[in-house]
Amino acid sequence: MIMRIYLSRPHMSGHEEARVAEAFASNFVAPLGPQLDAFEDRVREYLGADVYCVGLSSGSAALHLALRIAGVGRGDEVWVSSMTFAGGVFPVNYLGATPRFFDLTPASWTIDTGIVAEELAKASRENRLPKAIVPTDLYGQSVDLDPLEVLAEQYGVRLIVDSAESLGASYKNGRKAGTGGDAAILSFNGNKIITTSGGGMLVTRHKAWADEARFLATQARDTAPHYEHSTFGYNYRLSNICAAIGLGQMEVLDDRVARRREIYKRYKDALLRPGIEFTPEPVGLYSTRWLTTLTIDVAETDVSREDIRLMLLEHRIESRPLWKPMHLQPLYVGASYHGTGVDQRLFEDGLCLPSGSDMHEDQQVEVIELVKALLGD
Missing domain, CATH: 3.90.1150.10 (Aspartate Aminotransferase, domain 1)
Structure with a gap:
């Protein structure tokens, strides 16, 4: 059925066409190029924190890379918000890990940090701590970052925040959503606040994570004149053309x-x-x-x-x-x-x-x- 009024559809500003034209004029229509570099820089500038941004093909790709870089593998547990989009959980399965699901607090409709704290204490006593925690900024509202970051540090667990729906939101004292934990993931799907037609981003405070994400997202090609691979990678980089759309969208x-x-x-x-x-x-x-x-x-x-x-x-x-x-x-x-x-x-x-x-x-x-x-x- 064709709708008269949609739930949330792409909203172009008029700035995007000029940015895309610049990409075409430069002939950087392949995955990498100056528009992608500029888009990553623009998001980093907007977030206003000491973070590194890696443009990727989707938010799920960003989560997949973040979990792999965090060391998640077969037999590990990852604790996640149960009320979330499937793409915020499936990467756990990609890596052979097991998700453990957590409820929300009615005060914010985001993950209940009290329950997480109780279960972490219990898991620590039983020597079965998760490898990572992935809370979701539900419908554009930031999770309660302060206690989650304290808990993650206390128990040595990686914290990866699903901020796919919250670019433009802020936590306490104006801290931007998307800057939490070891890493956060953003989505630029067509129904999000801004779009690149399809795409996502990994945001991390660890330069080594950003460097590894770029490496893995471009088929894990080692430095050599030929194609050399010491591990497997993915075709996960954001298109330069899509990044050009994102540059126009960031203006609004x-x-x-x-x-x-x-x-x-x-x-x-x-x-x-x-x-x-x-x-x-x-x-x-x-x-x-x-x-x-x-x-x-x-x-x-x-x-x-x-x-x-x-x-x-x-x-x-x-x-x-x-x-x-x-x-x-x-x-x-x-x-x-x-x-x-x-x-x-x-x-x-x-x-x-x-x-x-x-x-x-x-x-x-x-x-x-x-x-x-x-x-x-």
């Missing part, structure tokens, strides 16, 4: 975030009522509001999440449930999970509303009025 990143926050506020002002709750934002944090997400308690509203989703679909308006927790997926039946089911309840009652930064005000008003009518307003 903060505007795109501001627009999505404006969309979130309009939804909340219009629809908040008993039985409907929106994603909380802890004091001091600044979310991208990548997607406006809310929960609907059918016991209070007499209307379910599915009632709203299907009604909007009839009007060719795209919405979708929140991520189905990975421990509930058929692939991970029997996997270890720690929590009280906050994520499961969010999945059962939660809905993502159209949130694209290019959505017109009259389109959002239409969505709001349709939902209000179904709620009996």
